[in-house]
Amino acid sequence: QQSGTLIPEFHPPITTKYCTNAGGCTAQSRSVVLDSNWRWAHTVSGFTSCYAGNTWDATVCPEPVMCAQNCALEGADYAATYGITTSSDAVRLNFVTVGPSGTNVGSRVFLMADANHYQIFKLPNKEISFDVDVSELPCGVVAGMYFVDMQADGGLSGFADNNAGARFGTGYCDSQCPRNVKWLNGEGNTLGWTPYSETDGKGRYGSCCQEMDIFQGNAYSSIGAAHPCSSSNQYRCQDEIECGERYDYTYAYENPCDKDGCEFNTYRLGNPSFFGPGGTVDTNHKFTVTTQFITDTGEDDGDVVEIRRSYKQNDNDIPVPFSSIVPPPESGMGTFGPYESITNNYCADLKQAFGEVPAFTYVGGLDNTITPSGRVLVMSISNDYYNRDATWLDSGAHGPCPAYNADDVELESPSARVVFSNIRFGEIGSDDEQLKFFALSAADDLSPSIVAGRGDQWELPTSLFTSNKRARHEEEHHQQPQSHQDVFGIRERQANAHRLHDLLGIDMVIVLIGVIGGSGLYHLDNLSIVKEVNPETPWGFPSSPIIICALPSGTKVAFLARHGQGHIHAPSAVPARANIAAFKSLGVRAILAFSAVGSLREEISPGSFVLPSQIIDRTKGVRPASFFEGTSIVAHAAFGDPFSNKLVHWLESRVQKALDAEGRGVQLFTGKTIVCMEGPQFSTRAESVMYRQWGGDLINMSVLPEAKLAREAELSYALVATATDYDSWRPQSEAVTAMEVFKTLQANADTSRHVCATILDELHEAIDNNAASEDADILCEEVGSMKFSIMPRSAKQNPQDREKLAYVLPEYFSGE
Numbered sequence: 103q104q105s106g107t108l109i110p111e112f113h114p115p116i117t118t119k120y121c122t123n124a125g126g127c128t129a130q131s132r133s134v135v136l137d138s139n140w141r142w143a144h145t146v147s148g149f150t151s152c153y154a155g156n157t158w159d160a161t162v163c164p165e166p167v168m169c170a171q172n173c174a175l176e177g178a179d180y181a182a183t184y185g186i187t188t189s190s191d192a193v194r195l196n197f198v199t200v201g202p203s204g205t206n207v208g209s210r211v212f213l214m215a216d217a218n219h220y221q222i223f224k225l226p227n228k229e230i231s232f233d234v235d236v237s238e239l240p241c242g243v244v245a246g247m248y249f250v251d252m253q254a255d256g257g258l259s260g261f262a263d264n265n266a267g268a269r270f271g272t273g274y275c276d277s278q279c280p281r282n283v284k285w286l287n288g289e290g291n292t293l294g295w296t297p298y299s300e301t302d303g304k305g306r307y308g309s310c311c312q313e314m315d316i317f318q319g320n321a322y323s324s325i326g327a328a329h330p331c332s333s334s335n336q337y338r339c340q341d342e343i344e345c346g347e348r349y350d351y352t353y354a355y356e357n358p359c360d361k362d363g364c365e366f367n368t369y370r371l372g373n374p375s376f377f378g379p380g381g382t383v384d385t386n387h388k389f390t391v392t393t394q395f396i397t398d399t400g401e402d403d404g405d406v407v408e409i410r411r412s413y414k415q416n417d418n419d420i421p422v423p424f425s426s427i428v429p430p431p432e433s434g435m436g437t438f439g440p441y442e443s444i445t446n447n448y449c450a451d452l453k454q455a456f457g458e459v460p461a462f463t464y465v466g467g468l469d470n471t472i473t474p475s476g477r478v479l480v481m482s483i484s485n486d487y488y489n490r491d492a493t494w495l496d497s498g499a500h501g502p503c504p505a506y507n508a509d510d511v512e513l514e515s516p517s518a519r520v521v522f523s524n525i526r527f528g529e530i531g532s533d534d535e536q537l538k539f540f541a542l543s544a545a546d547d548l549s550p551s552i553v554a555g556r557g558d559q560w561e562l563p564t565s566l567f568t569s570n571k572r573a574r575h576e577e578e579h580h581q582q583p584q585s586h587q588d589v590f591g592i593r594e595r596q597a598n599a600h601r602l603h604d605l606l607g608i609d610m611v612i613v614l615i616g617v618i619g620g621s622g623l624y625h626l627d628n629l630s631i632v633k634e635v636n637p638e639t640p641w642g643f644p645s646s647p648i649i650i651c652a653l654p655s656g657t658k659v660a661f662l663a664r665h666g667q668g669h670i671h672a673p674s675a676v677p678a679r680a681n682i683a684a685f686k687s688l689g690v691r692a693i694l695a696f697s698a699v700g701s702l703r704e705e706i707s708p709g710s711f712v713l714p715s716q717i718i719d720r721t722k723g724v725r726p727a728s729f730f731e732g733t734s735i736v737a738h739a740a741f742g743d744p745f746s747n748k749l750v751h752w753l754e755s756r757v758q759k760a761l762d763a764e765g766r767g768v769q770l771f772t773g774k775t776i777v778c779m780e781g782p783q784f785s786t787r788a789e790s791v792m793y794r795q796w797g798g799d800l801i802n803m804s805v806l807p808e809a810k811l812a813r814e815a816e817l818s819y820a821l822v823a824t825a826t827d828y829d830s831w832r833p834q835s836e837a838v839t840a841m842e843v844f845k846t847l848q849a850n851a852d853t854s855r856h857v858c859a860t861i862l863d864e865l866h867e868a869i870d871n872n873a874a875s876e877d878a879d880i881l882c883e884e885v886g887s888m889k890f891s892i893m894p895r896s897a898k899q900n901p902q903d904r905e906k907l908a909y910v911l912p913e914y915f916s917g918e
């Protein structure tokens with residue numbers, strides 16, 4: 103195809119940014135170009151259209167090569183004909199545009215580096231962020247921001263009869279191997295052209311290439327998806343079979359690409375309220391999407407092993423929630439996960455769980471989705487007529503939209519539009535320090551691929567939803583523990599069971615242990631997720647949804663990330679009351695809290711584990727530290743022994759054994775004193791020295807008010823302090839920095855997980871059978887401790903306050 107000269111081609115300008123960690127972000131003047139498929143093509147020497155309506159002119163285009171030689175692509179009137187406008191750093195795409203020469207539906211543009219070349223993005227070890235406004239995108243209309251493996255010059259140099267090139271938007275390909283591409287490999291795709299709509303048809307050939315969808319979405323649903331292809335570079339598939347046209351099992355998977363792709367759709371993964379109008383990501387308003395391409399080596403030349411996405415809105419970082427893949431119950435499979443990013447393991451599990459053909463793996467997984475060679479950035483809006491409709495995005499299991507057909511979408515939603523803006527590309531974390539933190543220090547920790555990569559520990563779960571008879575039996579058995587009924591009031595147990603039932607949709611799950619993960623510890627190993635729950639307590643929501651998980655034995659524990667998934671709560675802002683109240687409401691009796699701490703003693707070297715027995719409070723009174731605060735009820739909990747002595751004592755030998763078994767030589771210390779400071783800045787050298795003089799052995803920012811609140815809620819509480827640094831008291835050493843802490847965080851988190859995997863079953867058993875076992879009183883110590891701490895009832899006490907307190911202390915305040 104040739105280049106026309108009748109209508110000047112003026113690429114709408116747009117500013118993007120390139121960001122580095124060292125230098126910040128630099129503005130770049132770029133532009134967008136309309137895909138050639140949308141353009142008017144006419145005879146080189148006249149005005150006869152080569153393609154009109156939905157067919158080729160047989161005279162001008164009797165066969166593919168002559169068609170390309172005879173036809174010229176024209177410049178585009180971006181705004182009037184196609185509804186494409188740019189302004190500063192934003193591009194707006196309108197869905198339907200009634201223009202001078204008819205009605206245009208949908209569009210596709212590519213980001214240009216210069217007038218004749220697409221911008222090429224090398225993705226490994228990089229991230230891309232952009233803002234998007236999908237508020238005007240209803241069901242059935244999908245906006246896309248994605249990367250495809252097109253040639254930088256649009257095929258101009260590679261194909262003799264392509265003289266238009268990237269300047270006219272040629273060379274498109276994607277993983278659907280679309281056969282509606284009119285200009286392909288320097289030829290018209292005229293052979294076997296069969297119309298399928300008033301304007302479009304399909305030719306014999308299709309244009310395949312690897313595709314990475316960083317965002318396909320509308321106001322109701324959104325996905326990120328990896329679509330590998332076995333071939334690298336754009337590839338012309340030869341016929342409807344090779345192009346995978348037939349939607350039956352025989353042919354659909356014979357083409358070189360994974361058309362289904364491996365998607366991450368939070369709705370499909372059981373988080374229907376995460377994304378949507380009024381959702382956690384509120385699609386009524388603009389938000390930011392960041393996608394990181396994490397390599398195995400942490401270097402640009404490594405292999406991409408994980409694709410992580412997160413959101414930001416109103417300055418709040420919103421990590422993608424941990425999600426389990428829950429296959430249909432009749433499949434008999436347990437749940438898979440948890441996952442919060444795209445990895446090869448996640449993709450294999452996804453396909454297995456939903457009974458899909460594992461094309462993702464067949465055609466090469468992530469290795470064949472993102473290669474080092476670079477990608478072109480596409481932005482689009484459509485009702486995906488080519489794939490019949492966009493229900494793969496937003497309807498059925500994929501989103502809340504009702505079934506629809508693409509024609510109606512066009513008629514009913516002509517004013518749909520999307521605005522993409524503020525596109526930033528660069529080094530991981532260069533756009534956002536928070537994300538850098540995770541990429542550098544905790545990506546491994548949050549990455550299920552790497553968890554799975556540790557091999558044997560990641561077991562396929564025994565889900566409650568698989569109606570596993572043994573698990574069921576155990577639950578029934580647990581319903582009758584005499585000791586519990588003795589120790590805790592039946593009314594309270596019923597209340598907790600009720601809440602659990604409401605939250606989990608299952609009867610009487612016993613969850614006696616709550617684990618709090620601190621910095622670096624955002625999940626446990628060797629557990630299967632039963633359910634994520636997010637109880638709203640009278641003190642608000644916990645730091646993040648609580649994950650109820652099952653040990654391989656079937657024992658359930660509750661896990662909570664203190665700083666939230668994505669580490670979004672600073673130590674002073676951790677909603678400790680909601681955290682403890684939420685645990686209590688689930689029936690938890692004992693809390694094992696992990697914390698990254700600084701060491702104030704030479705012998706407690708970074709990497710050591712400590713079970714402290716005392717606390718010095720250096721918080722500044724800004725953290726609500728009592729459930730009674732702000733109520734008309736006064737209580738004074740005993741706190742002379744801030745940790746549960748018996749629980750700590752029980753832990754000593756078990757943790758020691760677990761550390762010995764791990765074999766990394768991690769030392770355990772007991773009987774130490776921890777200073778809890780306000781933060782978020784670390785201590786001065788003088789303060790650090792002073793804490794030593796006071797008798798402090800460790801320092802953190804988190805144990806208070808957590809321990810106080812656990813005591814008020816009558817929960818046993820022990821801290822497993824994991825030393826990350828030597829604070830700032832050593833005269834010859836550097837003062838502590840976050841970077842210093844990060845260095846040890848990973849190893850400590852691994853060991854913490856090992857400790858949990860080793861001791862939780864026994865702890866559960868000890869607690870569960872406490873009346874009969876030699877550890878009989880692990881729990882009894884705290885139970886009843888508030889009885890005489892609460893000032894006697896008076897007429898001045900507000901009944902609503904009593905009701906509120908019943909949430910954590912139903913023993914004393916409920917049933918009034």
Ligand SMILES: CSC[C@H]1O[C@H](OP(=O)(O)O)[C@H](O)[C@@H]1O
Pocket residue numbers: 619620621622664665673696697698699781802803804805840843
């Ligand atoms: C990341 S350095 C300081 C931070 O780490 C500790 O958190 P956590 O106790 O939740 O492990 C420390 O208390 C500070 O909050």
Ligand SMILES: Nc1ncnc2[nH]cnc12
Pocket residue numbers: 698699700701779784785801802803826827828829830838843
């Ligand atoms: N040195 C330190 N001070 C306070 N909190 C910490 N958490 C980890 N190291 C710390």
